[in-house]
Amino acid sequence: MKPIFLIFTLFLSLFVCVMPASTNSTSKCPMNLDYVLKIPWDVSECKDHLSPNSTRCCQALLSLYGVALSENLKKTSFFQLPDLPTSVSCLQDFQTKLSSVSLPSNLTSVCFDPMQFVAAPNICASIESTQDWVEKLGNSTELDSACKPDLTDLTSCDACVHAGFSAQSSLIAIDGNKSHSTDCFYFAILYAAGIVNQFGPESIGAVSCIFGLSILSNKSSSSKRRSGLIFGVAGAGLAVVLMSILLGLYFWWSRKYRERSDEGEEELGSVARRPTTVSIWFQIQELEKATDNFSPKNFIGRGGFGMVYKGTLSDGTAVAVKKIIESDIEGNAEFCNEVEIISNLKHRNLLPLRGCCVAENGGHEQSDRYLVYDYMSNGNLDDHLFRVSNSEHPPLTWPQRKSIIMDVAKGLAYLHYGVKPAIFHRDIKGTNILLDAEMRARVADFGLAKQSREGQSHLTTRVAGTHGYLAPEYALYGQLTEKSDVYSFGVVVLEIMCGRKALDLSVGSPRAFLITDWAWSLVKAGKLERVLDASLVNDGDSQTANPKGVMERFVLVGILCAHVMVALRPTIEDALKMLEGDIEVPTIPDRPTPLGHPSFHRGDNNFSISPALSALQLNPGDMLR
Numbered sequence: 307m308k309p310i311f312l313i314f315t316l317f318l319s320l321f322v323c324v325m326p327a328s329t330n331s332t333s334k335c336p337m338n339l340d341y342v343l344k345i346p347w348d349v350s351e352c353k354d355h356l357s358p359n360s361t362r363c364c365q366a367l368l369s370l371y372g373v374a375l376s377e378n379l380k381k382t383s384f385f386q387l388p389d390l391p392t393s394v395s396c397l398q399d400f401q402t403k404l405s406s407v408s409l410p411s412n413l414t415s416v417c418f419d420p421m422q423f424v425a426a427p428n429i430c431a432s433i434e435s436t437q438d439w440v441e442k443l444g445n446s447t448e449l450d451s452a453c454k455p456d457l458t459d460l461t462s463c464d465a466c467v468h469a470g471f472s473a474q475s476s477l478i479a480i481d482g483n484k485s486h487s488t489d490c491f492y493f494a495i496l497y498a499a500g501i502v503n504q505f506g507p508e509s510i511g512a513v514s515c516i517f518g519l520s521i522l523s524n525k526s527s528s529s530k531r532r533s534g535l536i537f538g539v540a541g542a543g544l545a546v547v548l549m550s551i552l553l554g555l556y557f558w559w560s561r562k563y564r565e566r567s568d569e570g571e572e573e574l575g576s577v578a579r580r581p582t583t584v585s586i587w588f589q590i591q592e593l594e595k596a597t598d599n600f601s602p603k604n605f606i607g608r609g610g611f612g613m614v615y616k617g618t619l620s621d622g623t624a625v626a627v628k629k630i631i632e633s634d635i636e637g638n639a640e641f642c643n644e645v646e647i648i649s650n651l652k653h654r655n656l657l658p659l660r661g662c663c664v665a666e667n668g669g670h671e672q673s674d675r676y677l678v679y680d681y682m683s684n685g686n687l688d689d690h691l692f693r694v695s696n697s698e699h700p701p702l703t704w705p706q707r708k709s710i711i712m713d714v715a716k717g718l719a720y721l722h723y724g725v726k727p728a729i730f731h732r733d734i735k736g737t738n739i740l741l742d743a744e745m746r747a748r749v750a751d752f753g754l755a756k757q758s759r760e761g762q763s764h765l766t767t768r769v770a771g772t773h774g775y776l777a778p779e780y781a782l783y784g785q786l787t788e789k790s791d792v793y794s795f796g797v798v799v800l801e802i803m804c805g806r807k808a809l810d811l812s813v814g815s816p817r818a819f820l821i822t823d824w825a826w827s828l829v830k831a832g833k834l835e836r837v838l839d840a841s842l843v844n845d846g847d848s849q850t851a852n853p854k855g856v857m858e859r860f861v862l863v864g865i866l867c868a869h870v871m872v873a874l875r876p877t878i879e880d881a882l883k884m885l886e887g888d889i890e891v892p893t894i895p896d897r898p899t900p901l902g903h904p905s906f907h908r909g910d911n912n913f914s915i916s917p918a919l920s921a922l923q924l925n926p927g928d929m930l931r
Contacts, residue, residue, distance in 0.1 A: 338374070345373070347366070373508060374396070385433065386425040390421060394420045429486060430490040447469070448473070450502055453503050457516065495517070593627055600615050600629065617681075625679065630676065655747060659677060685699075686736060687737070687740075712882070734749070734795055736798060774797065776793075779872060792875045792881065800864040866894060
């Protein structure tokens with residue numbers, strides 16, 4: 307047996323037929339697989355995945371194939387296919403559709419065993435048909451109502467996923483064998499999409515929410531609309547070429563003009579204001595003087611892509627100067643554009659950019675670059691949360707922690723909704739949250755900021771950020787959305803409320819400590835009070851100054867924001883409303899395993915339940931929906 311089948315037997319744990327089936331006869335597949343060519347699913351997940359270990363691709367194909375199985379359930383009332391020849395025929399048809407969109411010709415043979423889709427008794431509570439389902443659970447379950455509406459709405463999707471887990475739990479209780487939990491959830495998915503949802507298994511809501519497939523929002527299922535787009539693009543091609551030539555000539559001329567203009571500026575004084583930006587452009591000599599030639603005694607710490615020094619300008623103003631060491635910003639023109647973007651961000655809870663500097667570097671290809679910020683006298687959040695024994699900082703009080711969390715949420719809400727296009731920070735963590743003289747939080751370090759295309763997520767091959775704070779869909783698959791920042795915010799909230807680091811690899815156990823797993827497991831066990839930092843619980847005046855109910859609400863919001871599934875995280879605006887008590891915090895959902903694979907053991911190796919630490923636990927569809 308190939309290694310891939312050993313992996314998928316454990317990893318997918320789908321179906322093993324216990325009844326022999328003849329393979330001599332040929333059968334026609336009863337399922338119509340034309341939807342594979344119509345649904346705008348992201349085929350890129352399988353474009354370059356020719357290896358038998360292509361788990362991401364196989365998971366996507368399993369979800370895609372599930373659409374046909376749920377349609378078949380709707381038509382025949384049976385959850386699986388009648389025999390092996392039928393299963394083989396359907397997989398052959400499935401491969402034909404995949405090949406027609408230029409995908410490898412061996413995908414179904416690599417990813418699937420035909421036997422896993424053949425009907426067999428004793429898989430999950432002895433259910434084989436919808437009649438069996440109704441006899442076991444009745445025809446009016448939570449699933450029957452929650453999964454009925456349009457599931458493109460995130461609230462409806464959340465409720466449907468909850469109902470799926472509820473149905474799974476009921477089936478496991480009836481079956482009595484927990485090893486059948488994946489099969490039971492598989493049935494719940496097919497039933498929700500094929501029987502319950504009023505828009506059907508091929509609807510975008512069912513495909514993206516129930517089956518967890520990545521959908522390309524800019525594609526249309528209408529062939530007429532696609533044709534219009536193709537002709538539009540082709541017709542615009544010539545105009546684009548002509549515009550590119552004209553823009554090239556313009557930028558060449560403007561660069562020559564700026565070079566002459568810069569020479570004149572240097573004669574006017576040490577600081578000049580460029581006409582194209584609201585930032586002050588400093589000369590390197592002034593920054594060297596302010597930081598005592600970047601003396602080690604003025605070194606504050608390392609930030610994203612650079613070293614930070616404290617400095618004092620000639621007028622006595624204290625500043626923080628970041629010397630850019632490494633950056634994915636290529637060329638001074640792009641750097642100036644980033645500075646322009648950052649300079650226009652004005653909010654009480656963002657660290658303002660005072661100015662910048664680009665200095666020649668002794669003939670090297672790339673100039674030295676510097677960013678100048680206001681100096682924050684109380685350092686960063688980590689200095690106060692994880693202080694050493696001789697630290698000058700006392701423990702943060704509850705009012706301070708509450709204020710910091712609210713300030714960070716308001717700063718992020720401005721980045722996501724206060725500017726167009728939205729800006730994704732990508733590296734929300736304690737060291738990037740600075741505290742001013744009044745202990746008010748300022749979100750800092752926009753060197754990693756990325757502007758979004760309105761209404762779209764951002765796919766990147768260069769994942770930037772810090773382990774422990776990275777959203778799993780971003781860390782593993784490069785999928786960047788506003789919810790990626792929400793995940794990082796949730797981790798920071800838990801750090802503030804728990805007084806523990808997000809990720810600790812020195813715990814001494816075989817598994818690393820991840821605060822999201824730890825807090826979630828305690829809350830699910832009904833031990834939420836154990837999550838809170840001891841300094842908050844043991845405060846002598848905690849009954850009045852530290853209201854337990856409010857603190858627990860903040861913990862729940864942190865756990866919800868750091869959920870592995872994108873759709874189950876609130877937006878930062880909704881998170882802010884939950885923190886303020888304007889809307890209720892929903893029940894914390896379980897960890898998802900649609901069409902999939904619970905945590906498992908292979909030999910003596912334990913796989914972590916944390917998707918941020920192990921790519922083997924969740925498929926991308928689970929997290930991206």
